[in-house]
Amino acid sequence: MKKVTIHDVAKQAGVSPATVSRVLNGTAKVKPDKAEQVQKVIAELGYRPNALAHSLAQGKGSGTVGVIVRHLYGEFFSLVLSAFENELRAKGLHMICSSSNGSAQEERQSLKIMTQRGVEALFLMAPCLPDAELLELIGTTPTVLMNRYIPELARSCVTIDNRLGGYLATKHLLDLGHERIACITAYLTRQFARQRLEGYLEALREKGIARDDLLIIEADDLYSESGTQATERLLKLGSFSALFATNDLMAAGALKALQAHAYSVPEDVSIIGFDDLSLCQLTTPTLSTMHYPTEEMGKCAAQHLLQQMEGKAPDTLSPFKSYLKIRESSAAPKGQTSPVKPLVES
């Protein structure tokens, strides 16, 4: 039971391979009766065209785009990916994807294989390879970068203004009247965390509030447990009436820690997160946060990629902006001053 090829079909149908190809792709006109006969034989033999050979012969793309993400899990990546894939699929393109787990080696490997396999384009989410190597590996393949800026690819970086987000989040708390605002940040090796922290600092500076390193704490990773732990530490170190966590998971973890210590949110402490994960609507209280336009960004990436593939001059991309999503976890401080045990101030 060998594979049936276009030749088998041709022979069986009493025509030439070329003719079969024509009825297959509608490349040229074929006499109806011949065409019908061919179709019939195709069905009989259960013939399936070999897409590989097809691409090879045509020299064109393989109908696939390569996607490399840090992780396949996590609401953020999933949503972006989902939006991205929906756009792609509508154009008949498929996604060949792999995760790097933050390993440059994995990334390199995947990138190599994908380009060799003839992906028509590349979508890289927060790649960790150094600029130069990345550019080399990419070669001339149309590429969109997400959450990573490389000057040479300036036109193709889909980013979000994390600094602005951090600024707006902090400003929200300031506007509510908070003055001692803590910040729990994901580990600062991650660019987004640094940027959000910067925004936080800027907002404070603008308000004339001095940076207090006792109120800034760098967590071990970016999940809820670290948020909890960081908050525990925070509670021992300083006093604060509000808390900015650089992502929602940590914010939710912080909420847990505060509740465990019998603080109520937002009465005793206000919290704001970042990302607007669906989880924000399910905690008690619901979490104020910075909305992250995941779907839009995934869609944008896809469209930009399609433009590049079609040879059009792609739009110039400007950073997306996140905006405030105020829910229950943020409110004005209870009294005039911070209600949380004022170690330093008292």
Place this chain on the structure above:
Amino acid sequence: MKKVTIHDVAKQAGVSPATVSRVLNGTAKVKPDKAEQVQKVIAELGYRPNALAHSLAQGKGSGTVGVIVRHLYGEFFSLVLSAFENELRAKGLHMICSSSNGSAQEERQSLKIMTQRGVEALFLMAPCLPDAELLELIGTTPTVLMNRYIPELARSCVTIDNRLGGYLATKHLLDLGHERIACITAYLTRQFARQRLEGYLEALREKGIARDDLLIIEADDLYSESGTQATERLLKLGSFSALFATNDLMAAGALKALQAHAYSVPEDVSIIGFDDLSLCQLTTPTLSTMHYPTEEMGKCAAQHLLQQMEGKAPDTLSPFKSYLKIRESSAAPKGQTSPVKPLVES
């Protein structure tokens, strides 16, 4: 600036294409100096082997496996996919994936393209195509089905015992002393929902408690909002001291609804969900649920697929079992003296 092929390298290096191929794949021994020369030219010309042509010539697989999921988003799918991909990547295989959005047409389309593109295997999560068509489309490609049972593919179905899960969840509530236990189920067109409901009913039956249709409510979908809405309806219809939601999102939604009506959980109403999403640990109170072994299942699927690809007789798969994860949302009903009262033993 055309593509540089193996011929270009050969010419430039003063050897034959075959030799270049040899140094490339280590297929046979090549004199060190020749080999070195070839390597040098490869670097100079920036030659990249064409994986398509490679597969074509070798007649072997393309190094890819096709994956079709209902959705790319959602913690459940992401985690399974992530675990699956990690196993695969370790073997140098890549994933070409697409989502069907529950559309048979999309599924058909993707399946066709993937097999044509020469995927070596298929991983289908809860496909919606009818058995017969699915089998036909799959052909002889090694396949693993997740959360779908097809007799012909009995050995390759990775499933979970949803019925058992529903039973255990309900039994947990019964054991706590609850008698009026409501059930919010995802729409019953989804098999998993029907099965979990069955488990619920069985537990009640076993306890001699009659089915009360006022306490069973079918939500519009399976997200938290429907859980909230369903609970709202429930509160108007019947009285209950415990609630089994057939998934965590709905459970979390139910929790919100109850809290909005000033019921406290678990004092007034106990809640148990299903899936053990990370969200369960972040709600207040934390959610009791049935643990769903997502990673294990994803990993299992990958391993089974690898076995098939290697021609080994794959292990026979038995359904995974979910187990109870008791957290804060379930407790004995108010006024109950002894929390757990096993009828038989007392």
Place this chain on the structure above:
DNA sequence: TTGTAGGCGTTATCAA
């Protein structure tokens, strides 16, 4: 409208 021939980039076969 149809068939023939040559090529896509690589590997396998078989002499040399």
Place this chain on the structure above:
DNA sequence: TTGATAACGCCTACAA
């Protein structure tokens, strides 16, 4: 060890 040469399965001239 090497190098021709024939596949691999399909497509696109070009010719008929």
